[in-house]
Amino acid sequence: MTTTTEVAPVLEARSLSAGYRRVPCVREVSLDVRPGEIVVVLGPNGAGKTTTLLTLSGALPSLGGEVHLRGEPTDAALHHRVRGGLGIIPEERSVISRLSVRDNLRIGPGPVERALDLFPELRPLLRRRAGLLSGGEQQMLSTARALAAEPSVLLADELSLGLAPKIVTRLMQALRSAADRGAGVLLVEQHARQALAIADRAYILRRGSVVWSGSADEARANLQEIEGAYLGHEAAA
Template sequence: MSRPVLEVRGLRAAYGRRQVLRDVTFNVAAGDVLTLLGRNGAGKSTTLLAIAGFVPNTQGEILLNGQPLCGPPHARMRQALGLVVKGRSLSGSLSVADNLRLAGVSRKELLELFPEMERRMTVAAGQLSGGEQQMLAVGRALLRRPQLVLLDELTFGLSPSMSRRVVDAVLAQAARDGIAVVAVEQHIHIAERIATHAAVIGEGVVRLHLHRDELLRRAAEIEAIYLGLPVDV
């Protein structure tokens, strides 16, 4: 069996003295999508930020293709990492075209993925609608052909039709290029559509590892973790 693209082992991370992650462990293979499920404050987004280098890990390992993923965020990006997190994904004052140039992504590639962006190339990213900003951010992250992409609440604030549009693009591109994806999500029904498998985080600890087919069947257990109740694994 080949080594996973991403291995996270016993990850602990803190904001100052406040311990947020206590024991986060999971693997993601090429072309797979892992969703991190959990209530607000469980540690999902902190996990992404720790992998990307924005939050220091105090213990544990983060391995990309078997090698430690370390250094500041810009160094990790050079190690084939893509990131879509609110406030960290786009240069709002730059046009769509300039954002693409900054990422080394061609206009043609973005328009193949999201043709509706053709008329928005000269518009500043900060002036785009929420859905357009997400298409640009996702396109920039995926079309660099990284080995790993981290997505924080991919569909938050999007209409159902825009959510489907963005999710379909992510799934198609990840499968086509063999990109490993870690996607933070709060809603089980969205995770069931996106994921190949899921890790459910409660109080900074991964409490359940589930295949996509188990998500709806074990929804009561997932919801118990959201509520901080004990669950027999």
């Protein structure tokens, strides 16, 4: 793991506000992600984690503040940011059910063979329709497709949702490996222990605002206090 505070951020939110129908549910959030590190955003359901990630990706327009991608401010749409080196693994597994595993990989921005090198578990499944895969296999497919493009920054939303611990460990290891190869990774998660095991730094969101930030080591040392911040549901999305 790395703590490269001297390196310029590959992704940065500066006093970012975001929401829906011009009603903010994320207010003046500032955070950054640097090459070679994993930054985890933790918080209860409704704290604004997914809204923040969608706004950073360009899938949702900001209502205030700035997003900087590789040092430059951007208000580009998602597909333009993807072309510029951003990868995203959304909360809803982004597979096309009627297509085979191979064809799902082909429509990704990276080579199929690179995806299979990262997740060799997919090789025996290449001819299978993606809709017939298990939840864990679908998430491996989504992750392999995103990582095959070797993005400079990767956004991953609730990677562990509904999956068996063994699969979650495998996916988290893949994110750690991507960061070790130089990618900046922003991981939105509810499960603190799994995320902090691979992370370098952490932010905690509550009611759309950052209420704590620090190193993953600090977070692990204060895990009981941090887990207390997850209790209950908030009004934000």
